[in-house]
Amino acid sequence: MSRQLTNMDWMLKDLAESVPQTRNVVVLSADGLRMAQHGADTDRADRLAAACAGLQSLAGAVATELPHSNGRMRLVVIEMDGGFFYLMAAGAGAYLAVLADEGVDAGLMGQRMRDLVARIGEHLSSPPRNEEQPA
Structure with a gap:
């Protein structure tokens, strides 16, 4: 995870709190790689990110x-x-995913997710991979 994304951990925590x-917040690339997370262990966040890639493609x-x-899926x-699952486009090639218990206020969740995307959307963008560049 890049330092820039690590510095966004507090914003993901702010959304969750x-x-x-709210249970888990994950930022992922379009190809299903976890970029940042809050509230989930790494394995769960990685599984969620991978599942989201398929879901955004289907949508x-x-x-x-x-x-x-x-x-384009929004x-x-x-x-x-x-509970509920939310997946929102969060910049070019990046998505914001949230898992929440069934008592969540759906309107508030949508508003907070939109606010977060507006604040940090440009930082969440994941440039397309170039096969000629080393990983």
């Missing part, structure tokens, strides 16, 4: 079925037994 019932494919859509919300 400002919305009661983008569904979006292309809408007239006048550019196929927000996915899934209600499950026990």
Whole structure:
């Protein structure tokens, strides 16, 4: 994780603490790599990031079925037994994912996620990988 993303940990913590019932907050790249996290151990955050990559791809494919859509996913919300999952576009090639308990205030969560993306969206952008550059 880059130093720039490590310095954003407090912002992810702020999101988690400002919305009661928030469990995990993860920032990921479009290809499913964890970039930053709060409230989850590394293994859980990595699993969540990998699952999100598939979900954002699926949502983008569904979006292309809408007239006048550019196929870009903006927000996915899934209600499950026990809680909610939120996935929001957070810059070019980056996403913000949140797991929350079922008592979460959905409106407040959406607002706080949008606020966070607006504040740090440019820092969350993940440039496309160039195969010629070493990893």
